[in-house]
Amino acid sequence: MSPAGPRRAAVAAALREAVRSGRLAPGTRLPPYRSLAVDLGVARNTVADAYAELVAEGWLTARQGSGTRVAERVAAKPQRVPRKAPGHRADAPVHNLRQGQPDARSFPRAAWAAAVRRAVTAAPHDAFAPANPQGRPELRRALAEYLARARGVSASPDQIVVCAGFAHGLRLIFGGGVLSGPLAVEPYSLPFHRGILADAGVRTIPLGLDARGAHTDPLASHPGISSRRGARAVLLTPAHQFPTGGPLHPTRRAAAVDWARGRGGVVLEDDYDGEFRYDREPVGAVQGLDPDHVVYIGSVSKSLSPAIRLGWMVLPPYLVDAMLAAKGLREAWTGVTDQLALAEFIESGQYDKHIRRMRQRYRARRNLLVATLAEHAPHIPVTGIAAGLHAVLRLPPGTEASTVKAAMWMGVALDGLAEFRHPDSPEPHRDGLVVGYAAPPEHRYRPALDALCRALPPPDG
Amino acid sequence: MSPAGPRRAAVAAALREAVRSGRLAPGTRLPPYRSLAVDLGVARNTVADAYAELVAEGWLTARQGSGTRVAERVAAKPQRVPRKAPGHRADAPVHNLRQGQPDARSFPRAAWAAAVRRAVTAAPHDAFAPANPQGRPELRRALAEYLARARGVSASPDQIVVCAGFAHGLRLIFGGGVLSGPLAVEPYSLPFHRGILADAGVRTIPLGLDARGAHTDPLASHPGISSRRGARAVLLTPAHQFPTGGPLHPTRRAAAVDWARGRGGVVLEDDYDGEFRYDREPVGAVQGLDPDHVVYIGSVSKSLSPAIRLGWMVLPPYLVDAMLAAKGLREAWTGVTDQLALAEFIESGQYDKHIRRMRQRYRARRNLLVATLAEHAPHIPVTGIAAGLHAVLRLPPGTEASTVKAAMWMGVALDGLAEFRHPDSPEPHRDGLVVGYAAPPEHRYRPALDALCRALPPPDG
Numbered sequence: 001m002s003p004a005g006p007r008r009a010a011v012a013a014a015l016r017e018a019v020r021s022g023r024l025a026p027g028t029r030l031p032p033y034r035s036l037a038v039d040l041g042v043a044r045n046t047v048a049d050a051y052a053e054l055v056a057e058g059w060l061t062a063r064q065g066s067g068t069r070v071a072e073r074v075a076a077k078p079q080r081v082p083r084k085a086p087g088h089r090a091d092a093p094v095h096n097l098r099q100g101q102p103d104a105r106s107f108p109r110a111a112w113a114a115a116v117r118r119a120v121t122a123a124p125h126d127a128f129a130p131a132n133p134q135g136r137p138e139l140r141r142a143l144a145e146y147l148a149r150a151r152g153v154s155a156s157p158d159q160i161v162v163c164a165g166f167a168h169g170l171r172l173i174f175g176g177g178v179l180s181g182p183l184a185v186e187p188y189s190l191p192f193h194r195g196i197l198a199d200a201g202v203r204t205i206p207l208g209l210d211a212r213g214a215h216t217d218p219l220a221s222h223p224g225i226s227s228r229r230g231a232r233a234v235l236l237t238p239a240h241q242f243p244t245g246g247p248l249h250p251t252r253r254a255a256a257v258d259w260a261r262g263r264g265g266v267v268l269e270d271d272y273d274g275e276f277r278y279d280r281e282p283v284g285a286v287q288g289l290d291p292d293h294v295v296y297i298g299s300v301s302k303s304l305s306p307a308i309r310l311g312w313m314v315l316p317p318y319l320v321d322a323m324l325a326a327k328g329l330r331e332a333w334t335g336v337t338d339q340l341a342l343a344e345f346i347e348s349g350q351y352d353k354h355i356r357r358m359r360q361r362y363r364a365r366r367n368l369l370v371a372t373l374a375e376h377a378p379h380i381p382v383t384g385i386a387a388g389l390h391a392v393l394r395l396p397p398g399t400e401a402s403t404v405k406a407a408m409w410m411g412v413a414l415d416g417l418a419e420f421r422h423p424d425s426p427e428p429h430r431d432g433l434v435v436g437y438a439a440p441p442e443h444r445y446r447p448a449l450d451a452l453c454r455a456l457p458p459p460d461g
Numbered sequence: 462m463s464p465a466g467p468r469r470a471a472v473a474a475a476l477r478e479a480v481r482s483g484r485l486a487p488g489t490r491l492p493p494y495r496s497l498a499v500d501l502g503v504a505r506n507t508v509a510d511a512y513a514e515l516v517a518e519g520w521l522t523a524r525q526g527s528g529t530r531v532a533e534r535v536a537a538k539p540q541r542v543p544r545k546a547p548g549h550r551a552d553a554p555v556h557n558l559r560q561g562q563p564d565a566r567s568f569p570r571a572a573w574a575a576a577v578r579r580a581v582t583a584a585p586h587d588a589f590a591p592a593n594p595q596g597r598p599e600l601r602r603a604l605a606e607y608l609a610r611a612r613g614v615s616a617s618p619d620q621i622v623v624c625a626g627f628a629h630g631l632r633l634i635f636g637g638g639v640l641s642g643p644l645a646v647e648p649y650s651l652p653f654h655r656g657i658l659a660d661a662g663v664r665t666i667p668l669g670l671d672a673r674g675a676h677t678d679p680l681a682s683h684p685g686i687s688s689r690r691g692a693r694a695v696l697l698t699p700a701h702q703f704p705t706g707g708p709l710h711p712t713r714r715a716a717a718v719d720w721a722r723g724r725g726g727v728v729l730e731d732d733y734d735g736e737f738r739y740d741r742e743p744v745g746a747v748q749g750l751d752p753d754h755v756v757y758i759g760s761v762s763k764s765l766s767p768a769i770r771l772g773w774m775v776l777p778p779y780l781v782d783a784m785l786a787a788k789g790l791r792e793a794w795t796g797v798t799d800q801l802a803l804a805e806f807i808e809s810g811q812y813d814k815h816i817r818r819m820r821q822r823y824r825a826r827r828n829l830l831v832a833t834l835a836e837h838a839p840h841i842p843v844t845g846i847a848a849g850l851h852a853v854l855r856l857p858p859g860t861e862a863s864t865v866k867a868a869m870w871m872g873v874a875l876d877g878l879a880e881f882r883h884p885d886s887p888e889p890h891r892d893g894l895v896v897g898y899a900a901p902p903e904h905r906y907r908p909a910l911d912a913l914c915r916a917l918p919p920p921d922g
Binding site for chain 2: 100101104105107109110112113114116117120121123125126127128129130131164165168305306307308309310333334335336337338341439441
């Protein structure tokens with residue numbers, strides 16, 4: 001991929017697609033050669049040649065003093081991209097490699113519809129009366145059995161509260177006064193979750209992070225955490241640190257639970273993709289170590305679809321009433337048909353079957369990502385590949401922002417690690433790309449990886 | 462119902478049922494004759510005789526100095542009430558005449574499951590990708606057509622935002638910064654909604670209320686509303702004032718809209734049961750008068766089930782982006798299968814069919830309520846009967862609290878009007894009962910009305 005010719009052709013192709021698809025609107029002024037060349041990590045002439053090629057083809061116009069712009073008429077040409085669904089953003093990227101999105105095409109439509117029918121037919125009448133904020137008993141029973149078997153979670157149905165997903169659970173816990181801040185957190189996490197905590201007035205204290213996961217071992221001696229008014233809770237992603245990708249080491253797991261026990265506090269366990277582990281047996285939930293000091297939260301957002309708004313919290317018994325008070329007053333918002341259908345889906349074995357099928361498919365995608373990078377970009381290390389729906393590509397220092405931009409120009413949507421870094425993180429930032437490999441349709445996955453490889457910085461930095 | 466014999470028998474029967482069903486647990490101490498007699502509005506001897514009857518039957522025990530208690534062994538007797546579903550409260554009343562609850566037994570299970578199947582089969586793949594916070598386009602199109610036809614709402618699908626019900630909408634509007642307080646409100650409303658507003662820091666200013674509905678005509682001259690920092694929004698239930706029951710008079714509707722237009726503000730229209738009007742054509746939505754100055758909110762909570770968490774907001778175009786920002790960041794919480802199923806349910810005509818069927822059924826219940834009261838309690842006026850799933854029974858001044866307690870002793874769950882009164886209401890409280898007639902199973906409705914009649918104050922006050 002290093003000779004100038006293919007690079008020019010790649011830049012030209014990406015620009016052409018951007019204009020044709022409408023991502024670059026008519027009249028839009030393109031960046032000067034120099035800055036795009038810097039962003040893409042290519043020679044200035046490569047960009048200049050690509051621009052010239054598109055001007056010649058009529059996609060762009062170049063006028064002295066006004067720079068290079070997208071031609072006014074191109075939008076009127078017949079589009080080769082598929083027509084977009086209403087509500088779809090006009091500037092949606094061609095290749096979706098964002099984290100957090102399972103394969104929408106694999107949603108088990110027929111099996112789910114059958115589960116809805118069976119569950120809705122069999123439900124008692126009170127299922128359609130005003131809902132119990134704890135969630136349907138059928139679902140809580142099914143979850144207690146499933147979570148014990150699949151994730152090592154120890155819970156009775158009475159300890160389970162159904163919610164609409166992890167974010168909903170987090171907001172109920174802190175916004176509803178079940179727990180209060182400050183909260184120890186991992187130094188990388190979803191900004192969306194940090195926003196929910198900030199809205200609830202919770203100060204977050206980032207821990208360190210290394211190959212064994214978050215530094216939970218010094219929790220008890222951490223100055224901002226161990227003080228009298230310090231944190232009594234720590235939020236962790238033990239199965240697959242989000243987004244950097246490692247599992248929490250057993251000694252770190254034990255340390256977190258020991259700290260919570262000694263502190264009279266809790267570990268909040270975000271088990272967002274624990275079912276998807278590829279190279280050995282799943283890493284069980286921390287909750288199993290001490291159910292009285294862990295709040296375990298999971299959802300169907302990765303296993304089925306984030307459009308099915310269904311999650312669950314497994315709470316120490318002493319927190320259940322506070323949670324029901326927080327939820328019952330304002331937020332009993334999980335549709336009963338989805339709850340009943342998931343109970344049926346789990347009990348009929350369809351849920352396990354779907355997860356097995358998706359695990360195979362995602363493993364294959366992960367393998368192709370690793371193989372493609374080994375072939376085309378062997379200088380870029382891939383980490384966090386043992387589990388989940390995303391991997392992290394480590395980048396040379398200082399190249400992350402330009403690589404994300406270059407990817408955007410190649411029609412690839414993804415995020416840099418910086419997006420996820422806690423602003424008060426004690427450690428220097430490590431450049432990297434978070435590459436979600438589940439979202440593209442099967443036939444678009446290889447082209448997405450090819451486009452990604454074109455965006456990566458060359459071997460010599 | 463006035464001679465002492467039937468009253469004693471009624472009190473004894475209610476007590477017997479309370480003990481037998483477990484509502485009064487073994488060992489529970491009963492109130493002294495005097496206080497129960499005052500609460501029930503009967504003579505002291507009536508209660509004393511009823512207690513004696515149950516002691517003789519072995520349901521109660523009476524010991525000097527320890528008062529009258531529920532006998533310890535009675536719970537071991539075979540229960541005649543149906544076994545309770547898990548999660549059901551042990552002290553649930555026998556007769557549910559609370560407002561706001563449609564008939565759970567009439568949920569159209571088979572038709573809904575069929576709609577889910579058709580909709581889930583036909584949906585595009587992106588339905589199962591992360592959800593657009595505005596809601597599925599299929600549903601917004603179906604709602605735009607339905608609301609225009611059934612409620613006189615004028616809206617394009619772009620103005621509709623799907624939510625999880627009225628309360629969710631209210632919280633998004635004020636908690637998400639789409640609008641800010643203060644807010645003019647009706648002097649009677651759901652305390653739950655006032656709590657949401659209080660949580661969002663919104664000061665509410667109650668209007669007056671008469672037979673023509675809320676006093677919207679003096680909005681422009683109201684001291685707390687017309688000032689520079691006064692309210693720019695008013696929350697109304699124009700089709701069926703909640704809970705007092707009248708429709709908002711046309712001149713008042715026009716006054717509200719005129720005020721909003723002049724003020725650069727909005728009318729928030731809570732159309733919670735607008736489909737259920739019995740004696741003439743539905744009262745159309747205020748929104749149709751001026752779509753640029755009304756936020757219309759509806760849901761399936763009365764028409765289908767409050768366990769299906771699905772509602773909609775029709776917004777003036779200039780508020781849509783602010784709403785999507787508020788919702789998209791934190792609250793895209795409406796399951797896609799319910800959204801798709803409702804779209805299908807509306808478009809296939811099943812939704813109209815279900816509403817027609819339920820309108821007939823509720824009308825019959827309303828008629829039986831009116832007839833029963835005319836026969837057994839002709840001194841109690843019934844109001845708010847032209848629409849909805851509840852009526853208001855006007856009570857002699859000072860009798861509301863004791864009547865609600867008496868009803869509780871008869872196993873009837875319902876609320877007094879005082880529950881709904883704004884604490885700063887400018888007018889004196891009017892005693893009344895809010896009687897929901899939709900919730901009891903068909904075969905339990907007559908017994909519920911009989912129990913209600915026994916709880917009403919006698920003709921002579």
